[in-house]
Amino acid sequence: GMQPDARVIAAPVAAADPKPAPPPQPVQPPGPGSRPQGNDQPPPRQPPSQPQQPQQPASPPKTLSKSPEDVAAVGLPEFGTRLPLSELRRLYIGPVSGKKLDEAGDMVTYDPSRKTYPAVRRLGMHEQKRILVTGGAGFVGSHLVDRLMKMGHLVTVVDNFFTGNKRNIEHWLGHPNFELVRHDVVDPFMMEVDQIYHLACPASPPHYQYNPIKTVKTSVMGTINMLGLAKRVKARFLLTSTSEVYGDPEVHPQSEDYWGHVNPIGPRACYDEGKRVAETLTYSYAQQDKVDVRVVRIFNTFGPRMNPEDGRVVSNFIMQALKGENLTIYGDGTQTRSFQYVHDLVDGLIQTMNSNYSQPVNLGNPDEYTIGQFATLIRDLINKNARIVNLPATKDDPQKRRPDITRARTHVKWEPRFSVHQGIQETIEYFNQGDEAPAGHLARFRFGRLPQPLSPDDVSRLWIEVFIANDLATARELPRMRLTVETLFIHTEPMHRLVQTFGLIKYSSPTLLSLQEERHTPAYFLNHFDELIARFPDIAIASIPFLIDKLKADARWRHLSRTFEVMADVAAGRFDLLNIETHARVSCLDKEASLRAAFIVATQLGRKDVVERILLTNATGLPLTGAIAAGNNTILQLHLNNTSARFVCSRGAIVAALLRGDEDLAERLILREAHANSNHLTELVCAAVPTGTIEFLSRVLNTELLSWSDDLIGDSAAESGRTDVLELIRARRPGI
Ligand SMILES: O=C(O)[C@H]1O[C@H](OP(=O)(O)OP(=O)(O)OC[C@H]2O[C@@H](n3ccc(=O)[nH]c3=O)[C@H](O)[C@@H]2O)[C@H](O)[C@@H](O)[C@@H]1O
Numbered sequence: 001g002m003q004p005d006a007r008v009i010a011a012p013v014a015a016a017d018p019k020p021a022p023p024p025q026p027v028q029p030p031g032p033g034s035r036p037q038g039n040d041q042p043p044p045r046q047p048p049s050q051p052q053q054p055q056q057p058a059s060p061p062k063t064l065s066k067s068p069e070d071v072a073a074v075g076l077p078e079f080g081t082r083l084p085l086s087e088l089r090r091l092y093i094g095p096v097s098g099k100k101l102d103e104a105g106d107m108v109t110y111d112p113s114r115k116t117y118p119a120v121r122r123l124g125m126h127e128q129k130r131i132l133v134t135g136g137a138g139f140v141g142s143h144l145v146d147r148l149m150k151m152g153h154l155v156t157v158v159d160n161f162f163t164g165n166k167r168n169i170e171h172w173l174g175h176p177n178f179e180l181v182r183h184d185v186v187d188p189f190m191m192e193v194d195q196i197y198h199l200a201c202p203a204s205p206p207h208y209q210y211n212p213i214k215t216v217k218t219s220v221m222g223t224i225n226m227l228g229l230a231k232r233v234k235a236r237f238l239l240t241s242t243s244e245v246y247g248d249p250e251v252h253p254q255s256e257d258y259w260g261h262v263n264p265i266g267p268r269a270c271y272d273e274g275k276r277v278a279e280t281l282t283y284s285y286a287q288q289d290k291v292d293v294r295v296v297r298i299f300n301t302f303g304p305r306m307n308p309e310d311g312r313v314v315s316n317f318i319m320q321a322l323k324g325e326n327l328t329i330y331g332d333g334t335q336t337r338s339f340q341y342v343h344d345l346v347d348g349l350i351q352t353m354n355s356n357y358s359q360p361v362n363l364g365n366p367d368e369y370t371i372g373q374f375a376t377l378i379r380d381l382i383n384k385n386a387r388i389v390n391l392p393a394t395k396d397d398p399q400k401r402r403p404d405i406t407r408a409r410t411h412v413k414w415e416p417r418f419s420v421h422q423g424i425q426e427t428i429e430y431f432n433q434g435d436e437a438p439a440g441h442l443a444r445f446r447f448g449r450l451p452q453p454l455s456p457d458d459v460s461r462l463w464i465e466v467f468i469a470n471d472l473a474t475a476r477e478l479p480r481m482r483l484t485v486e487t488l489f490i491h492t493e494p495m496h497r498l499v500q501t502f503g504l505i506k507y508s509s510p511t512l513l514s515l516q517e518e519r520h521t522p523a524y525f526l527n528h529f530d531e532l533i534a535r536f537p538d539i540a541i542a543s544i545p546f547l548i549d550k551l552k553a554d555a556r557w558r559h560l561s562r563t564f565e566v567m568a569d570v571a572a573g574r575f576d577l578l579n580i581e582t583h584a585r586v587s588c589l590d591k592e593a594s595l596r597a598a599f600i601v602a603t604q605l606g607r608k609d610v611v612e613r614i615l616l617t618n619a620t621g622l623p624l625t626g627a628i629a630a631g632n633n634t635i636l637q638l639h640l641n642n643t644s645a646r647f648v649c650s651r652g653a654i655v656a657a658l659l660r661g662d663e664d665l666a667e668r669l670i671l672r673e674a675h676a677n678s679n680h681l682t683e684l685v686c687a688a689v690p691t692g693t694i695e696f697l698s699r700v701l702n703t704e705l706l707s708w709s710d711d712l713i714g715d716s717a718a719e720s721g722r723t724d725v726l727e728l729i730r731a732r733r734p735g736i
Pocket residue numbers: 203204205242243244271298299300301302311312313314316317328329330331335337371394397398
């Protein structure tokens with residue numbers, strides 16, 4: 001089965017031959033964008049009718065190894081944006097104030113009382129603007145926020161943290177001029193502001209293709225919501241559109257007059273068309289409702305705070321070179337891109353916002369490279385021993401891209417200043433820094449610093465081996481290498497995580513307990529046990545008595561053993577609700593955990609009697625399932641929106657809804673999760689398999705907008721003896 005979030009890091013490595021011909025079959029986009037292709041695949045698009053230009057070579061090759069002159073400041077005095085680069089660098093390279101890393105204990109101390117803030121300019125009341133930045137915790141957004149803050153404005157960031165990261169702006173948290181709101185722009189948002197920079201949208205191809213429906217919703221509904229806000233409060237609105245509106249362009253370079261060449265049903269369409277509609281919306285609001293608008297079309301941009309795993313070419317190549325892995329070129333490498341450094345872009349954003357020009361403006365650096373040249377240049381800069389390999393091309397990959405920036409020059413007085421060389425140098429420096437740095441999480445990716453690069457696979461195996469061998473010394477080394485259980489849970493795909501959990505449980509030994517001072521491992525068991533039991537019920541249940549012993553042997557963890565005992569009881573066919581409720585030692589929290597655990601085991605084992613009894617208790621720990629059992633849709637809605645444990649609740653809720661015959665609700669719960677986090681989709685459908693009617697399951701499985709792993713659903717059907725569901729799945733994909 002295809003893992004929905006197989007990562008670029010785990011992408012198949014090409015054959016030894018550095019230039020194999022790319023295979024002809026249609027190609028999965030790499031990274032989290034890879035999704036199982038159902039039979040609802042759109043028809044292959046016609047090959048683009050490229051006007052037969054002579055094979056025009058990309059602009060003359062540039063070299064990264066020379067830097068003419070490093071830029072030392074950003075911005076322009078007339079826009080009030082002038083700032084030495086050294087002041088900005090402090091915000092992404094070097095330690096954050098109030099934050100300290102204790103290497104030995106692998107602990108971060110964060111002391112807000114000792115936190116200091118970067119100096120910001122003092123503005124008079126009439127100069128100081130209230131500025132909203134959607135997507136302000138993202139790569140581009142956070143740099144924009146830095147600049148607006150330094151300029152002295154009042155900045156509010158709205159971000160749902162799908163691809164953004166709180167650490168990108170953590171140096172401003174608590175500053176009186178700064179506000180952070182966790183919010184998804186797909187839902188309306190109201191606030192008095194003077195300017196809106198609307199950036200919120202995943203922008204890396206693997207990210208925006210990961211959940212195409214959500215991407216379209218973000219572009220369309222997000223933009224409507226923000227334009228609605230701009231209209232209401234009379235704010236100026238800037239849309240960050242993209243060079244992707246030109247599609248796979250037939251004119252070169254691309255000027256703003258070009259209407260583009262976009263495949264409306266290809267894998268990139270959700271982003272390209274989403275942004276095209278966003279532009280349409282922007283000018284419709286300008287015309288109809290007199291909203292004051294600006295539109296920029298951003299070309300490829302790179303720099304510090306890119307997520308090293310986001311799958312874009314610059315971060316991929318740099319990370320690969322740092323780790324000593326092969327640099328992966330998709331296709332033959334003759335496609336071109338023009339790369340701009342993020343500080344240039346931010347200048348362009350601020351200058352466009354504050355200009356009088358309201359037509360679309362390209363923001364990009366016209367220095368054009370073939371991806372092949374670019375790979376060589378990065379390799380030579382970082383690691384001459386790294387190899388360059390060719391992987392199959394991605395579908396609908398634009399073949400050429402270079403901005404015509406005449407408009408920006410004329411109307412916004414903007415042009416890029418940073419050389420790619422200087423930008424790359426800073427980006428490497430950023431990816432290489434330590435854990436105490438603003439983006440400390442990135443350092444966890446620095447396998448490149450280790451003598452032997454380790455893949456997540458290797459790390460999983462290593463952990464398991466360590467536990468089998470009860471090798472305390474190595475186990476203590478692992479956290480120091482940042483290869484911690486947490487790292488794995490956070491950064492590797494679910495299968496690895498499960499292998500990991502499995503390894504810990506099956507082979508846990510004195511090593512485990514002796515590590516507990518440093519790691520809160522038993523709590524992890526508990527948090528992930530439902531995941532484990534869903535996939536490997538036998539192993540999970542068999543390991544319960546073993547875990548109980550281990551937990552009981554240690555005073556710090558003894559209270560957790562109670563929860564596992566309840567699971568063991570349910571698994572053995574005993575379930576004593578009264579005992580759970582009245583147990584003298586059981587606190588409210590433990591009761592909640594115990595009921596949740598019992599519920600999970602009971603649903604997995606198809607013990608409807610137990611499920612029903614738990615539902616009838618209306619226990620606080622199962623608010624959602626309780627609400628469904630009681631038919632209380634107000635509570636249900638509240639919890640669907642709020643609880644961070646929504647997924648666990650959703651799973652129970654789906655089973656509960658099915659048990660009381662409310663298929664509509666079960667379906668809505670599944671669809672809802674599909675939009676919020678399609679990662680969970682398969683598990684939710686698996687949960688529905690034992691109890692759902694065949695009509696319900698067939699309807700859900702054939703909802704063409706969703707995708708999941710047939711294999712896992714097949715497993716769940718086999719386990720619960722649902723041959724009818726197996727038939728259904730076989731019909732979808734023969735050979736399972
Ligand atoms: O980085 C950006 O600013 C832009 O990234 C993407 O556009 P794309 O040009 O496809 O970005 P990449 O994924 O970085 O790909 C650039 C080229 O490198 C290739 N590539 C990428 C990754 C890799 O490992 N190897 C590789 O050869 C791709 O096939 C493509 O031809 C988004 O679509 C844009 O919205 C975004 O503005």
